[in-house]
Amino acid sequence: MQDTASWGLCIHCKWWQIEPDAAIMNDTKGLCIDQKLQPYLLRVSGDSGCNLFVDGVPARAAGSGDSPPTARPVR
Ligand code: SF4
Numbered sequence: 701m702q703d704t705a706s707w708g709l710c711i712h713c714k715w716w717q718i719e720p721d722a723a724i725m726n727d728t729k730g731l732c733i734d735q736k737l738q739p740y741l742l743r744v745s746g747d748s749g750c751n752l753f754v755d756g757v758p759a760r761a762a763g764s765g766d767s768p769p770t771a772r773p774v775r
Contacts, residue, residue, distance in 0.1 A: 711746035714756025717764045731764045733773035
């Protein structure tokens with residue numbers, strides 16, 4: 701059985717990292733900086749989500765929304 705208890709949306713996750721001037725929107729693209737997912741350079745939108753979710757506000761760094769992301773994780 702899948703663990704869905706901690707599943708949440710990137711838009712509310714502390715591991716979502718977006719551009720310094722990006723609006724916090726469902727279609728805003730950013731880098732997931734969860735430590736387990738960092739090797740994958742996972743680019744996710746605000747309405748993406750997963751069960752590594754941790755409630756918080758997004759981090760910000762230039763290059764977070766590039767394809768592929770070029771920013772380093774700031775947390
Ligand atoms: S993919 Fe998961 S861990 Fe990464 S920002 Fe989205 S909800 Fe958070």
